[in-house]
Amino acid sequence: MKTENPGVQLVAITAENAGQRIDNFLRTQLKGVPKSIIYRIVRKGEVRVNKKRVKPEYKLEAGDEVRIPPVRVAERDEDAVSPKLAKVASLADAILYEDECLVVMNKPSGTAVHGGSGLSFGVIEGLRALRPEARFLELVHRLDRDTSGILLVAKKRSALRSLHEQLREKGMQKDYLALVRGNWPSHLKVVQAPLLKNILQSGERIVRVSSEGKPSETRFEVEERFAFATLVKASPVTGRTHQIRVHTLHAGHPIAFDDRYGEREFDSQLASTGLKRLFLHAEALTFTHPGTGEVMRVEAPLDDGLKQCLLRLRQLKA
Numbered sequence: 001m002k003t004e005n006p007g008v009q010l011v012a013i014t015a016e017n018a019g020q021r022i023d024n025f026l027r028t029q030l031k032g033v034p035k036s037i038i039y040r041i042v043r044k045g046e047v048r049v050n051k052k053r054v055k056p057e058y059k060l061e062a063g064d065e066v067r068i069p070p071v072r073v074a075e076r077d078e079d080a081v082s083p084k085l086a087k088v089a090s091l092a093d094a095i096l097y098e099d100e101c102l103v104v105m106n107k108p109s110g111t112a113v114h115g116g117s118g119l120s121f122g123v124i125e126g127l128r129a130l131r132p133e134a135r136f137l138e139l140v141h142r143l144d145r146d147t148s149g150i151l152l153v154a155k156k157r158s159a160l161r162s163l164h165e166q167l168r169e170k171g172m173q174k175d176y177l178a179l180v181r182g183n184w185p186s187h188l189k190v191v192q193a194p195l196l197k198n199i200l201q202s203g204e205r206i207v208r209v210s211s212e213g214k215p216s217e218t219r220f221e222v223e224e225r226f227a228f229a230t231l232v233k234a235s236p237v238t239g240r241t242h243q244i245r246v247h248t249l250h251a252g253h254p255i256a257f258d259d260r261y262g263e264r265e266f267d268s269q270l271a272s273t274g275l276k277r278l279f280l281h282a283e284a285l286t287f288t289h290p291g292t293g294e295v296m297r298v299e300a301p302l303d304d305g306l307k308q309c310l311l312r313l314r315q316l317k318a
Contacts, residue, residue, distance in 0.1 A: 007070030015062045016157060022049065023056040024138065026068065033071050035114070041069060091126045097298055101159040101291040102140075102152060103127065106300035109148040109277045113139055127153060136160075141167060144242065146259075149176070149282025150300045154290075162290035167239065173286040176234045176244055177223065177302070179279035179309070180253035181266040184222055184230040191247040192217045195240045206260065207242040209250050216240045218247045226313040228269055229256065233283075244280060255280055256309075273312040274305065281306060 009029070017025060026038045026047065038056075045053040048067040049060070060066070090108070097104040107113070107123055114122035127137050140152035140163045154160035166172045196213030198206050217237040224231040230253070234244045242261070248254055249261045256279040257267050286297040302310075 009066075009068040011066045011068060013060045013062055013064040013066060017060055018062040019161065020060050020157070021056070022047065022054055022058045022060060022066070025060055025066070028136070029068055030071055037071060041071065088126045088129045091123065091130055096150070096300060099291070101156055101289070102154055102163070103137075104285075104298050105151045105153065107143055107148055107151040107282075109146050109303065109305075112145045113142050113151065123151060124153065140164065141239070143282060144245075144278075144280075146278040147176075147280045147282060148300075148303060148306075150174075150285045150298060151282070152285065152287075156290075159290040163287065166287055170237065171288065173284075174236055174282060175284040176236075177279075177281045177283045177306075178232050178234050178244060178248060179256040179275075180230050180232055180248050181256070181263060182228065182230065182253050183225065184220070184232050184251075184253050186222055188220060188251060190217065190219050191251055193247060193250050195243060195246055197241050205241055207240070207246045209246065214238075214240060216243055216247070218244055220251075224310075226317050229266075229313065231310065270309065272316075273309040275309040277305060279306060279309065 011029065013025075023035075023038055023042060026042070027033070027035065030038060041047050042054065042056050046069040047054070049058065049064050051065075051067070091105070094106045094108060095103060096106050105123065105127075112122040114124045124137060124139055128134070131137065134155060136155055136157060138154050138157075138160050140154050140160060143149065143151055152163060154163060163172070193209045193216060194211060194213035195207050195216045196210035198208070200206060215238065219235045219237065221233045221235075222230060223233050232248075234248070236243050245255055245258055245261045249258075254262045254266065256262065256270055257275060258278055258280075281302055282300065283302075284297060284299045286295065288294070289296050
């Protein structure tokens with residue numbers, strides 16, 4: 001590293017950092033700087049790669065020279081941090097498995113995977129606070145804020161690359177549990193419907209089935225039937241935004257308490273079960289461990305609210 005003028009850093013990219021997005025690289029270099037500020041300095045051209053402006057999604061190459069401007073961050077108000085301490089502590093209980101390569105978590109519903117869009121706290125920020133000694137912690141994939149269940153976090157860049165390759169090559173099996181409206185047909189085992197993502201002015205993402213969208217496929221299997229609902233296992237073959245939620249809606253069986261794609265009448269039928277959240281849970285994940293080469297299957301138990309809902313539905317069925 002060398003300096004151009006006081007406060008400016010010029011960082012040479014090595015093979016270790018090659019392939020990493022510039023925004024993620026800057027987050028490791030500018031510890032504690034909010035993501036919104038990092039995006040802003042990239043968009044304004046204050047960050048340069050080989051003396052040229054780049055977009056936040058630019059992937060670094062070995063030999064690149066990155067210009068990082070001085071960034072001032074207001075001193076933290078200790079009182080403002082304290083409400084997050086309980087959330088950080090609860091994340092420790094959510095860890096299902098951890099080794100030198102990765103962390104497997106059972107993400108709670110209502111917690112975003114990362115801060116942003118008005119949120120100052122997410123799983124990845126919480127983990128970094130929980131593991132301050134960890135030099136590298138990056139999300140392998142994402143879960144919607146209201147979806148609970150298995151979330152993978154890489155602790156090494158080599159592990160992140162391996163797991164991303166498994167995602168690209170469809171070598172990772174994800175299984176979700178979803179409670180949907182009505183009687184899901186036993187013969188409906190696959191939904192193939194192209195999905196198009198629209199971002200509203202508010203920043204909200206809405207996805208719909210469209211011939212102009214990207215090819216998308218989800219496999220379904222009936223797990224349990226109830227009087228007016230069905231518990232299904234959903235296994236996405238592709239990984240589009242809101243894929244399971246939109247595919248179930250497209251099939252005529254929206255997911256319980258889905259505030260974007262659900263149905264209020266169905267939600268009201270579930271009032272007696274005490275359910276108050278989206279019933280979509282990433283139950284299991286099968287992948288090849290990036291360090292040992294062993295095929296791993298990890299499972300995340302349902303939270304008490306989802307368990308109580310199913311118990312009540314079984315009582316109604318009896």
